Amino acid sequence: MNLFKIIEDIEKVDPEVYERLDSRRKVFKHMGSFSKKAALAALPLALGSVFQKAYGQTSNDVLDALNFALKLEYLERNFYTQALQANGLITDATARGAIETIRDHEAAHVEALIATINSLNGTPIDEPTFNFGKNFSNWNTNYETFLTLAQAFEDTGVRAYKGQAPRLINNDAVLTAALQIHSVEARHAAYIRRMRGNEGWIIGEGDNSNVPAGAQPVYEGEGNLMQGGVNNVSTVGAGYSSAIATGAFDEPLTKAQVAAIVSLFE
Amino acid sequence: MEKQLKKLDKDNAGLKNALVAPMQRRIFFRYAGASAAATALLFATTSCDDDDMGAMDPDVVDLGSGDIGVLNYAYALEQLEAAYYTEVVARSLSMFNQTEQQIMQDLKGHEMIHRDFLQAALGSSAIPALQVDFSSVNFNDKNSVLMTAKTFEDLGVAAYNGAGRLLEDAGFLTLAGKIVSVEARHAAVISDLISNGTFADSANGMGFDPAMMPADVLAAASSFITTNISANNLPQ
Numbered sequence: 001m002n003l004f005k006i007i008e009d010i011e012k013v014d015p016e017v018y019e020r021l022d023s024r025r026k027v028f029k030h031m032g033s034f035s036k037k038a039a040l041a042a043l044p045l046a047l048g049s050v051f052q053k054a055y056g057q058t059s060n061d062v063l064d065a066l067n068f069a070l071k072l073e074y075l076e077r078n079f080y081t082q083a084l085q086a087n088g089l090i091t092d093a094t095a096r097g098a099i100e101t102i103r104d105h106e107a108a109h110v111e112a113l114i115a116t117i118n119s120l121n122g123t124p125i126d127e128p129t130f131n132f133g134k135n136f137s138n139w140n141t142n143y144e145t146f147l148t149l150a151q152a153f154e155d156t157g158v159r160a161y162k163g164q165a166p167r168l169i170n171n172d173a174v175l176t177a178a179l180q181i182h183s184v185e186a187r188h189a190a191y192i193r194r195m196r197g198n199e200g201w202i203i204g205e206g207d208n209s210n211v212p213a214g215a216q217p218v219y220e221g222e223g224n225l226m227q228g229g230v231n232n233v234s235t236v237g238a239g240y241s242s243a244i245a246t247g248a249f250d251e252p253l254t255k256a257q258v259a260a261i262v263s264l265f266e
Numbered sequence: 267m268e269k270q271l272k273k274l275d276k277d278n279a280g281l282k283n284a285l286v287a288p289m290q291r292r293i294f295f296r297y298a299g300a301s302a303a304a305t306a307l308l309f310a311t312t313s314c315d316d317d318d319m320g321a322m323d324p325d326v327v328d329l330g331s332g333d334i335g336v337l338n339y340a341y342a343l344e345q346l347e348a349a350y351y352t353e354v355v356a357r358s359l360s361m362f363n364q365t366e367q368q369i370m371q372d373l374k375g376h377e378m379i380h381r382d383f384l385q386a387a388l389g390s391s392a393i394p395a396l397q398v399d400f401s402s403v404n405f406n407d408k409n410s411v412l413m414t415a416k417t418f419e420d421l422g423v424a425a426y427n428g429a430g431r432l433l434e435d436a437g438f439l440t441l442a443g444k445i446v447s448v449e450a451r452h453a454a455v456i457s458d459l460i461s462n463g464t465f466a467d468s469a470n471g472m473g474f475d476p477a478m479m480p481a482d483v484l485a486a487a488s489s490f491i492t493t494n495i496s497a498n499n500l501p502q
Contacts, residue, residue: 177474188454252443
């Protein structure tokens, strides 16, 4: 069996084969260090897996996760764009500057996600129609309501990306891009939280987050203390308060949990 | 050789015990693991002078390979951050107002629990305590303290962002995700203490935070870490 001949043959029908295999480069390095005999013995198993990973799953799963992220980014872009246009809503110059920064990032995320979905031969979803006034009628006239929703969207965004990361584990490039967006959402969240006089991180089930009861799903499960195989993370080392133990770890939300939150605005 | 294989086995068992959360090792990686063992076997029978040199050097702390290596890499960075804020709280607290003092205390607590959690999770696979050097920091100067904090937080975010793709286990990836967003919150807050409104200036034109690979992160951190760290066996 000639591995390189096989790949050359595949290249004739798929010019991007090397790119697809690139993330698994180390596999080929490994193979290089085998004796020929050992390599031949191992190849049929390993090769099938490599191709399964390269082709089997540019998967609907990845595209679904990306479109799901796109929906959230559409929501955020729309929300900040409208808010910045609302008369007399965001008057403070520093606050406007910060919200403009955040809006620009969300707009850039929308573009990046659309480009990524297209490059994977997927179809980006169209922008949904959002209705921020559906449950919060004064969202664009009351600054506090606006900031409360902004905080909820940013903290939700952080949790949503975190929840989708495992679905991207087989696509290194997409996973890394998602993580790079994820941490920017966390920076936004910290800033908005502090604009409202809250700490930048989430304690307990959102205890320090100053949101109305209806927004509790945004913080559902944030008080989790079980991390990895450690049953109660506050007991590690010399021991920690539950405020430190919950503040130090952000928790993921499932797609369904996020969808339930988003449905309040569509 | 037998010893080596036993050690491999032991490491895996320890890891499974320590982190029983969603273990979704895929079949592919079982093959990869088998291949690695087979490679080791071949080397053992054909050449005896080719074994891991780095691990033999007692002055070098080797992070290890696979997911354990990546978690040790995170553990090393958390050690650095925990040591730093411990120092800040011990020596610099009076320079800060009440809100800022609480922030420094929280950051110290968060980094310490990250460190202690990773150590507990890694169990016997954990690297030893690292020696740090903060002699370049003026702990009587607020700006010096904050700028160094910003360096560490931004570096931490970029490191986790870059390391996600090196992890093979989805459970570990989620854990790293739980930590990195808190680091990003820290980074934003520290950045704003230096200059309000700069919370996300780290992002590029696409609105992406940096992602850095271990070699670059360790090089950037090397002036603060006395211990010689080898990342040679980390996944590429």
